[in-house]
Amino acid sequence: MASALPAQHRTLLLEDRKDGFHVKTCPTPQPGLGNVIVRVHAAGVLSYHREVYNGGRDYPFPTPLVGGYGAIGRVAAVGPDATALKPGQLVWIDCVIHGRDDPDALFLTAIHEGYTEGSKKLIRDVWRDGTFAEYAKLPLENCIALDETRLCGSLGYSIQDLAYTCCLLVPYGGLRDINLEPGETIVVCPATGGFGGAGVLVAIAMGARVIAMGRNEKELARLKEHVLKGSPNASIETVKMTGDEMKDAATLKGFGTIDAVLDFTPPQASKSAHVRSAVWALRRGGRVSLMGFNDNPVTPIVTGRNITLKGKLMYERPDMVQFVKMLERGLFPRGKDLVDTKAFQLEDWKECLDVGAEHTGIGRHVVFTP
Ligand SMILES: NC(=O)c1ccc[n+]([C@@H]2O[C@H](COP(=O)([O-])OP(=O)(O)OC[C@H]3O[C@@H](n4cnc5c(N)ncnc54)[C@H](OP(=O)(O)O)[C@@H]3O)[C@@H](O)[C@H]2O)c1
Incomplete structure (x- = not known):
């Protein structure tokens, strides 16, 4: 589908683990067969993200890459084979990528390349970059549609409350x-x-x-x-x-x-x-x-x-679909008393990752809001 994506967008790019991240303006990813481009609103930060990216945790992944993990965003553009996702749709972004011809070739995009030749090829060649950016390209099946009217309207979830879904x-x-x-x-x-x-x-x-x-x-x-x-x-x-x-x-x-x-x-x-x-x-x-x-x-x-x-590593797609049904029934926490989120701009990545390591425990979360 035709889109009005900007030519360029801002990303948090890791070129080398020794140098840390840099905010870099890069060409905006474009929609194509099998993918969706999402405008990222709140990207989750792990308690050990800092160690993943400084080498303290020896997680293998190719560089350069845009950091990231799960996130909440809005569909900006879809490939021609999208059947349900539409521009404007609020979605939960899953960072677990499965090979389409081999679901066991799985990896966590921008975190860990997985253990098979297929997963290493996929992260290297196709799905390398994560959600610490204004826009992210994801497989269609990694975007789970959210009923924004129900969640943000009648139930009163904020976007940052919804990002706690990452945890x-x-x-x-x-x-x-x-x-x-x-x-x-x-x-x-x-x-x-x-x-x-x-x-x-x-x-x-x-x-x-x-x-x-x-x-x-x-x-x-x-x-x-x-x-x-x-x-x-x-x-x-x-x-x-x-x-x-x-x-x-x-x-x-x-x-x-x-x-x-x-x-x-x-x-x-x-x-x-x-x-x-x-x-x-x-x-x-x-x-x-x-x-x-x-x-x-x-x-x-x-x-x-x-x-x-x-x-158990992460979850499966039926888990995500079932989880969103529970979310839309109002079964999970929302509001500042129950979801205490600290939000950071990409420029403040160092502080964000430090706070991510400390601000953990029930109801606490840290996000980038690119
Ligand atoms: N399977 C998966 O898909 C998956 C996905 C994500 C994460 N993980 C894994 O989950 C684990 C936890 O991650 P997290 O982000 O929740 O970490 P976290 O927020 O840093 O929490 C660490 C927990 O471990 C406790 N702890 C630390 N040292 C301890 C010790 N010596 N004895 C007893 N308890 C100790 C901490 O207790 P205090 O509060 O007392 O410090 C805290 O409860 C990690 O190993 C991560 O890799 C697995």
């Missing part, structure tokens, strides 16, 4: 993957980080009882208060990690039957005993979604008790 969708992928049911009890650990906190909110929205584990009592108290502010009838408990595997398992068992565990353990917590405690506390036949990246062996506790351990 919420990730645990939803893991929770759907282990078939969390309403009424079940799930341990989320650690729960005080960005994705852990989002996992608590999503599990509550799915009708579960949540036991949130963390090492920081003050943050656990904030978490509980935050959940009850948004959902006064939510079943939410907190457990402080003591470092004693069996003691913490016994504390968890004190809450009765535990059906599932959601793990978001980062690498720096690999030695922490919390996942093992949670797995000890699981009922026979319980399920665990492992979403953290770490080196924390739990297999010995799993085998004898028919525990299902499932690794």
Whole structure:
């Protein structure tokens, strides 16, 4: 479809990890077969984005590239094979790209090139640049349409509230993957980080009882208060990690039957005993979604008790579609009290990535508003 895209747009470009980003004016991407051009309104920032781009986390990706991750934007132009997306449409932008002729050739655009020859070829040759820019080019299927009238009109979501979807969708992928049911009890650990906190909110929205584990009592108290502010009838408990595997398992068992565990353990917590405690506390036949990246062996506790351990990277397209239905029913938080977003211009990228590393935990998010 013909578009009125500007000839050029501003991007946050990483030419070399040693030099960091530069705001650079580049030719605006153009629509073509299979793609959509989106005007980015709010682009999510990860707690570890700074380390991804300075080499502190050794994530492989080609350079130069425009940084990024999930985002909220508005369709600016579509390719000739678009059948549902239209210019002007508000969309959620997914950063997980799948090869069309091999969905297992997947990677996180602008973050990690994935593990197959196909994924490395795709990020290098086609879908390299992310959402830290005024405009982004995405595969058609990576833009999930949002009902703006419902969300921003009757429900009162701001664009930045909607960008918190970048956090919420990730645990939803893991929770759907282990078939969390309403009424079940799930341990989320650690729960005080960005994705852990989002996992608590999503599990509550799915009708579960949540036991949130963390090492920081003050943050656990904030978490509980935050959940009850948004959902006064939510079943939410907190457990402080003591470092004693069996003691913490016994504390968890004190809450009765535990059906599932959601793990978001980062690498720096690999030695922490919390996942093992949670797995000890699981009922026979319980399920665990492992979403953290770490080196924390739990297999010995799993085998004898028919525990299902499932690794999960992000989510699948049906998860996104189902998530948006929940969003449009008003099941997720909105408003400044519940979604505390700090927004930055591209020029302020250094401060943005620093704040991104600190401003984490339930209901907190950092975005670029290019
Ligand atoms: N599978 C996927 O698709 C996927 C997607 C996104 C992210 N991830 C992974 O999820 C993990 C968490 O990311 P995030 O952005 O939520 O991180 P984050 O906001 O920095 O949170 C880190 C969490 O780990 C806790 N922690 C840190 N060191 C610890 C230790 N020594 N012992 C116990 N707990 C400790 C923190 O507790 P305090 O509050 O006490 O500091 C906090 O709860 C990362 O490994 C990331 O790679 C996976």
